[in-house]
Amino acid sequence: MTLPDPLTDQHRYISNASQDVSEMLEVIGIDSIDALFETIPDDVKLKELLNIPGPWSEIESRRWFRALAAKNLTAVDHVSFLGGGAYLHYQPACIDQLLLRAEFLTSYTPYQPEVSQGTLQSIFEYQTHQCLLTGLDVANASLYDGSTGLCEAVLLAERVVRNRKKVVIAKSVHPQYTETVRTYLQNLGYEIVEVGWTSDGRIDTAALREACTSDVFAVAVQSPNFLGVIEDYDAVAQIADAAGAVKIAVIAEATSLGILTPPGAHGFDIVVGEGQAWGVPTQYGGPFVGFMVVKDALKRHMPGRLVGETVDVDGKRAYVLTLATREQHIRRGKATSNICTNEALIALAANMYLSLMGKEGLREVGQQCLSKAAYLRAELQKIGSVILPFSGPVYNEFVVRTPFPADEILADLEHQKILGGIPLGQFYEGYDNEFLVAVTELHTREHLDQLVAALTASISRERR
């Protein structure tokens, strides 16, 4: 295969052109680029070009991708009440423009601290925010997301307790998180025990007590849970402690940490969660950012990267990746995790968001979510035949039940330009008439009233 004359179709992302190529070949002392590929056996070499589209100009790419994007129904032209682990919150304008600075966007993992202090210091600040918000001692630089974060938390717990075989996970933990844990654990010989909920939507403590046998190494609950209900951390902690199990709190709606008492205040050992709610777009599920915060005693079991403070030879304060002996590039098969690339840029965005909102803003966001959810619940309950099945306290999300299949109701709302919620039937047997509704500070009272009116209309249509 010979290089087509670059002059015929030189590519904009590849600097060197034919003149450069010949100059370089001469220095190397060969007369064609092909000579460099002789170690690849001819019988595996392609005899022709790949059969894929392109090359496209930016003009053509814009047309094609924008046309695809236009096929999606989104919050762009609908009022959306979708949550379930991905929330549309306020995104401060400066964050995205700062993220586009090449110094943040294009740099690699900060292996060389002298030329990476920007990234390192930001991670150190991010770690600090996580500690303040969760009430625990040590946070890492980020994990892939909330679901894989829970996997890492469970594995961490096992490393700490040792020689136990069961992990108890509340049925009201995000079902896709639990699914992911199931995948991660499948060959490791651990058993997952799920515990359901009672009529208030909180974990069934009686069942939990039963489940917490002496071979349980960890108990994981989510709060607010997947039904939107805020769990009773103390009740759970008590039972887990009695069994000597590690207490794991899962946070799927990060802004709740701005107003709800943090797991750390209730003696939880590990808080793991999804940071997307901190102003990150929902972008069909990724990239998001997983966070993990643990008690100091567990820090050497922590998965992922950690940034620590130190000094340089001049005594100047500086930051560096540390406690690396936990990690795969040193420990290899015995590492605390296999993670290498993480979600650094999203963690940076979260650091920016948390800094902009600050002490006052984090609380105000929580207060607004809380208040708008309360208002919407009250209004919905005025609709005959709409039921809010769970009586437990909620933050910004809750379950709605109507006498009709949620899929039909939501399809009807869609025609009214409303993305009304997430049908629960796909996650829980026998919940075909229920759907999850989430609100944030982005919803105006008009938006909420719109949903109430639209839902009323949908229901009456269904009656016919």
Next chain:
Amino acid sequence: MTLPDPLTDQHRYISNASQDVSEMLEVIGIDSIDALFETIPDDVKLKELLNIPGPWSEIESRRWFRALAAKNLTAVDHVSFLGGGAYLHYQPACIDQLLLRAEFLTSYTPYQPEVSQGTLQSIFEYQTHQCLLTGLDVANASLYDGSTGLCEAVLLAERVVRNRKKVVIAKSVHPQYTETVRTYLQNLGYEIVEVGWTSDGRIDTAALREACTSDVFAVAVQSPNFLGVIEDYDAVAQIADAAGAVKIAVIAEATSLGILTPPGAHGFDIVVGEGQAWGVPTQYGGPFVGFMVVKDALKRHMPGRLVGETVDVDGKRAYVLTLATREQHIRRGKATSNICTNEALIALAANMYLSLMGKEGLREVGQQCLSKAAYLRAELQKIGSVILPFSGPVYNEFVVRTPFPADEILADLEHQKILGGIPLGQFYEGYDNEFLVAVTELHTREHLDQLVAALTASISRERR
């Protein structure tokens, strides 16, 4: 008037809060901010707040401004053939993201060269591009736009020739440019003589010869002119030279310089024009960027800023604002222009665009515009009753005539999601059935065929 307690409503763009304020007042030795405003007489002080909306959060601003933008009909969801001095060309993706770098976006005029080499070197490069493209010797750092650029060119010409009273401007120069010149000259005692066109759409050379009397200090023609027709520079130059008048070429479609012989090659003294076509969005007319390039002999008469090369104390090459004695901050009432703030950021964008497209791209853009216009003209002429009234050569824009009022035809095209062109009647008496159509490399053959089909339909509708 007292400062409301910042804690009650501290603003995000103002850093100092109540604690800072009191610390600072103490250092100053006064006890309220009001004391600092005592030099403003009470009887002119406002007794209440201004009656304007706000403060708005980013959330509220996004809602309001996006709702306004959504009220416009634009190329976002229409095929647009609008030109007339503002053209929608390809905008390379990297340019806007580079412009957002604070070092470019937020810096001031480079008065302090040691900390402004980025801006200064870029202007020097921009000046070089202008010289290469126009075939003249010295370019400035930018002017407001093409129309005010023409004003500056006319005044420059007068400074050079002296003691003459008339300037000849082709009627086919952008009418709003000429209007602007009329405004600028109104108190200076000069007369503007307009010269029309012949059936080919080029300037009427006979009339021009007549107009070029001995008291004419300058002749200005635009090419391609407002009718889209390419002028015969040599014919014009000959006549102007005979009268000893300064020859000014106006460029309203900058990409034409990539493929048409430049005015400099025809002995023109001044080229002035609008750089928007170099990848700058049409954004309802501004910000755009005016460019001016002159023969070396005229450089000390040049309006606006000039960047020159020099060395620093270590002999290192560097760039600096130079020949400042022409400018208002030194010459004050006798300056070559009153311009201070110019369009630096747009000139930077133009430098980026010209560098990305380069030698090959500038020609290809020209070639594509030329070819697509030719194709569309041929197709349009197949529609019975569509006439292309001017026979002269064109680049990417031309006049179309139908038997019906252009306003009606264009309104009908609008309903077919096409912004079909610019009605000429608003600029020229008796041209109510004519409109200007512009194409660029962004138009696909399908777009062009769409216009042909739509126009055919509109005309047949009109017939009924």
Next chain:
Amino acid sequence: MTTQLIFEHSKRGRRGYRLPALDVPSAELTPSLMRDEVADEVEVSEVDVIRHFTRLSKLNVSIDAGLYPLGSCTMKHNPRLNEEIARTPGFALSHPLQPDRQVQGNLALLWHIERTLMEIFGLPRVTLQPVAGAHGELTGILMVHKALAKSGNARKYILIPDSAHGTNPASAAFAGYQIKELKSNSRGTVDIDTLAAAVTEDVAALMITVPNTLGVFETDIKRFADILHDKGAYLYCDGANLNSFVGIARPGDMGIDVIHSNLHKTFSTPHGGGGPGAGPVGVSEKLVPFLPTPTVEQAEDGTYYLDHGHPDSIGRVRAFNGNFNVLVRALTYMRSMGPDGLRRIAQIAVLNANYIRARLRGSYHLPYDAPSLHEVVFSDKLQTAKDVHTLDIAKRLMDYGFHPPTIYFPLIVAGALMIEPTESEPKEELDAFCDAMIAIAKECEERPELVRSAPHTTPVRRLDEARAARQPVLRWRK
């Protein structure tokens, strides 16, 4: 490498772009009309271009990196929301020659920013066409000329204080007037008597900056207006310093007939290394008929339209509709601030300037002691003894990581150091700046040569500016 010109990166065959393949027959013109390829234009990859401009950017300082205290330039925080809103496709892709019905959003926006400026100015109408302060000055004086001419005599002179910015006389001259300069008094302001004496029958207007370029408010401004109006002359206010009194007092209430505002100063639109800007002009009743055409009006039915029907208009001062997308940014900012926020701007801007004044007055000479508002002007008088001058002090500041203040302006102060911090700056930043200035004053005493030879840490050091002007090299050549 950093300082190579893009032209010097050029290498045969490189390419920074791609266009879709031509999908129609390739056309030709008669050869005489077509040029050869643009000789010496660049051939570089996209990588080359991004590297080049990223490296160039690193040679600049920016407001996002720190204090940028250029006096008279109002280098304040440039909110990123403004950039986002201006890029909304419905604005960015709208075309200047679309019929009114297709651009109701744009027209509504123009109508609203005019209303907001009318309220801020306390004046009945505002033109949004001028794209910079100087452009606004020309527009304003042209209106004055037309109004006077209409009433029989355009008159000869514009009065301008010696403290004025250079664009004032330049604009007045372009509008067809001669300039008479007014001497400032010991406070740096204009004496009422000096003015009264100067306002003769052939004076068209006084062009004055309020507060003036020393940051000092013209306390007699209303009486100035009376004197001028009695003589049938006009009061033009250069509004470049509006940041110091926005929301606190209104030009219209001071008897001002014309004022321009640099939206790229008071209203936060970014300076972009020299532009773009916008310089809307507000006028009193008498001048309304002479506003540039077209104006933006609202019809009964609530729709908006461009009104070209103003027989007495001076005409248009620019093609199309001014720097529309700068106006979008400015209105976004006005809405973000609101009435209280706008007033707070002035209050904190003035507080910040006076804090610097208080901290530096021991170390630098204050030529005019009158109370100042948003900026403070020192001189190098205390340092010249050691043969250290304003330029040296400015350059030395760079070594401390600060952009220098405006220097040698206003002209009425020998060796002026004109400092304007704006309301954006946090106290810590002001303190760091003052500490640097004080340290430099000390260096002037103890190590003057260190200051004289500054800067020492910048990408390039002091330039041979004389050479640049003597043998101008204004473009690259192969």
Next chain:
Amino acid sequence: MTTQLIFEHSKRGRRGYRLPALDVPSAELTPSLMRDEVADEVEVSEVDVIRHFTRLSKLNVSIDAGLYPLGSCTMKHNPRLNEEIARTPGFALSHPLQPDRQVQGNLALLWHIERTLMEIFGLPRVTLQPVAGAHGELTGILMVHKALAKSGNARKYILIPDSAHGTNPASAAFAGYQIKELKSNSRGTVDIDTLAAAVTEDVAALMITVPNTLGVFETDIKRFADILHDKGAYLYCDGANLNSFVGIARPGDMGIDVIHSNLHKTFSTPHGGGGPGAGPVGVSEKLVPFLPTPTVEQAEDGTYYLDHGHPDSIGRVRAFNGNFNVLVRALTYMRSMGPDGLRRIAQIAVLNANYIRARLRGSYHLPYDAPSLHEVVFSDKLQTAKDVHTLDIAKRLMDYGFHPPTIYFPLIVAGALMIEPTESEPKEELDAFCDAMIAIAKECEERPELVRSAPHTTPVRRLDEARAARQPVLRWRK
């Protein structure tokens, strides 16, 4: 100032945000559920935040500023178009739990990038769920495990060459296997006999990087596959180095059963200071039934849907749909390059690496002389004589304005300097880098202490890393 923490900028009463006023009654929860304000959280203005992060950014180097030759990391040009496309609101605001009918655009995009990767890999299906290379490794090995288990015996061991990246053994262990390490031969590759001997009945798979971490291609790869397949074992390829042969040869044609590709390497998605990434995994027919669920399928009518019905699937490896917006960037890049462009990537990446190899071989020791592709690994053997080591050379490079190569990896090279330039780099940049490396080699001879004490020009100098680990300070405290 630059290195202050955001928490240290905090000042009572400052504020960096505004929300719309609450337009519904303010609600409460039982006090026990509500926390007090987050103690010690920051109070700063937007200006403070933008200043802070702008200054932090200046402490980083970036690919847009110059060569970033981290071996194995493929630091190539990150096109800005990808960023623009990923921000299209229709993508950015789509929600992961929307029903298929509402997200046909997203599903079509996923379907197309899978098809493109299938063609690049030469394999029948690809999962897009893994969000990084290591995540893909785990996914791939889990599939191998499930497949073997299904056929009766999941087996015990994964074979991994000693040159492998740390994530390989870590991922294998997480998937439930023990690791057997294979010694590399003198070429740095795996000997066919060594492999044959190692592949026993309880070996599940060989996990090998092609080309390996020395950049050397495993010429026997097809025979490796035969040996493994004969024993019912699988061949896993770590595709981190795909950039060296994309479009030139296909893993599927080499008998590879599983491969992950780091889209943040070969397909240009930005590294963001450590992430995000994406690690799609392609598999051979035998493994298709075990792919993570859901898969993206196209129905007769051309619509797309998520298929959850795969009884043998290993399950999902992450909530939702992987790093969708990283996939958007990667597909944009694949389309920009096209078939010829993708092949050109490999050709020029390999050319660039071999150019560096040719220019530096006199100055630095080349521990493995076998022909290498996209990267070249030198050692500090020639410099240790003067007691200068790889770390010193790396730090010294910073003084010359370059980011160092990957160091001390692969582990089979003592004092490794692993250099990968990628195809983006222009010859001038490669020359500047080589000149610097050669100059440093000279310094090692003449002024070793200068190198040993480097860097001298960076924002901070060498750090006390031992202290950081000994007394960990992992968060700020008031």
